[in-house]
Amino acid sequence: MKILRTVAVKQVLTETSRRKLLDAYLHMKAQLEKECGQLKFEQKKLEKAGKLPPTEIKRHFEKEILSRKERMEQLEFQIGQLHMLPLGSELKESEVQAIIDIKPGDPWEDSQEEIIIRDGIIEEIRKR
Numbered sequence: 001m002k003i004l005r006t007v008a009v010k011q012v013l014t015e016t017s018r019r020k021l022l023d024a025y026l027h028m029k030a031q032l033e034k035e036c037g038q039l040k041f042e043q044k045k046l047e048k049a050g051k052l053p054p055t056e057i058k059r060h061f062e063k064e065i066l067s068r069k070e071r072m073e074q075l076e077f078q079i080g081q082l083h084m085l086p087l088g089s090e091l092k093e094s095e096v097q098a099i100i101d102i103k104p105g106d107p108w109e110d111s112q113e114e115i116i117i118r119d120g121i122i123e124e125i126r127k128r
Helices: 016-047 054-084
Strands: 002-013 090-101 113-118 121-127
Touching: 016 054, 090 113
Parallel strands: 002 113
Antiparallel strands: 002 090, 113 121
C-alpha cells in the first residue's frame, strides 16, 4: 500500500547557507519597514479625506503597523540566533509530502524520514 506522509526537510548550516538566510532575513525586514512606511502614508491620506472617524483609522493602522514591527523583532531574533549557530547545525527548512510504501509488519513509528540538504543539494535521506 502507498500512503502520503510528511517528511521534514533540514538544511545543514554552511557559510553559504548562512549568508543566504541572512540576506533573506534582511530582505524581509526591509520589506516590512517599507510596508510600515506605506501604512503610515495611507493612514494620513485617509485621515485627511475625513470619511471615517480618525480614532477608527488610527486603531486599524496601529494594529497593522504593530504586527509588522513584531515580525521585524522576530527577524532580529532569528538573525542573532543565526550568528550564534555553529556550522554543521541542522535547521528545519520545511516539510514535504512523500509517497511511502508500507506493508504489514512494517514499524509505524519508525517509518518517518528526513531529507538533509547542504547548499541546495540533497546530501542524505534518513530514517528516524
